[in-house]
Amino acid sequence: MQTTNLLRTIRLTAWIAVAVCLTGAGIYFITARAPDIQRVIGGAAGIGGPFQLTAHTGQPVTERDLAGKPYAIFFGFTRCPDVCPTTLLDMTSRLEELQGDADKLRILFVSIDPERDSPEFLADYMKSFDKRITALTGTTAQVASIAKAYRVIYEKVPGGGRDYTMNHTATVYLFDAKGGFVSTIAYQENEKNQRAKLRRLIRLAG
Ligand code: NI
Numbered sequence: 001m002q003t004t005n006l007l008r009t010i011r012l013t014a015w016i017a018v019a020v021c022l023t024g025a026g027i028y029f030i031t032a033r034a035p036d037i038q039r040v041i042g043g044a045a046g047i048g049g050p051f052q053l054t055a056h057t058g059q060p061v062t063e064r065d066l067a068g069k070p071y072a073i074f075f076g077f078t079r080c081p082d083v084c085p086t087t088l089l090d091m092t093s094r095l096e097e098l099q100g101d102a103d104k105l106r107i108l109f110v111s112i113d114p115e116r117d118s119p120e121f122l123a124d125y126m127k128s129f130d131k132r133i134t135a136l137t138g139t140t141a142q143v144a145s146i147a148k149a150y151r152v153i154y155e156k157v158p159g160g161g162r163d164y165t166m167n168h169t170a171t172v173y174l175f176d177a178k179g180g181f182v183s184t185i186a187y188q189e190n191e192k193n194q195r196a197k198l199r200r201l202i203r204l205a206g
Pocket of ligand 1: 080
């Protein structure tokens with residue numbers, strides 16, 4: 001894909017992704033952050049980078065642990081009512097379809113709600129999805145750092161009392177075995193496209 005087209009696609013998916021997770025306060029979120037979105041998405045080649053997180057298994061994970069296999073990574077939170085469970089179920093289905101090839105890539109789900117998503121909480125949540133998907137969390141600073149590296153936008157939206165929800169980018173980002181950004185899967189992109197993109201990612205690795 002040409003760089004211009006790629007950038008256009010990313011820009012578009014980022015907007016759609018943010019729109020999907022909109023709640024009332026989200027309107028302000030989009031308006032206030034629009035210039036930032038344009039700026040950060042501008043550097044597609046710069047997506048990704050070093051991070052330090054903890055998996056739902058309790059294991060520490062850094063970008064070095066991802067080397068050698070392509071990966072799909074997306075961001076969300078366990079209390080998300082629709083976007084995150086939908087994406088996790090999509091990825092669960094895709095892994096099943098890949099059968100023997102499923103171990104040729106990694107699927108990562110990063111919590112952008114580390115205050116509530118402890119490794120233990122994630123471990124319990126992930127029982128509903130394919131066991132090959134790794135959920136990651138960390139300190140507030142660690143999560144902020146990986147979100148920045150991956151150009152992911154998220155924001156706490158106050159609910160009733162002490163309750164809150166999160167707006168967050170819903171795009172799945174695809175990376176090759178060397179950590180190079182390849183493309184994206186948009187939220188609820190059709191299954192045929194999802195399959196083709198993941199198959200292509202595996203071929204790139206090999
Ligand atoms: Ni979500």
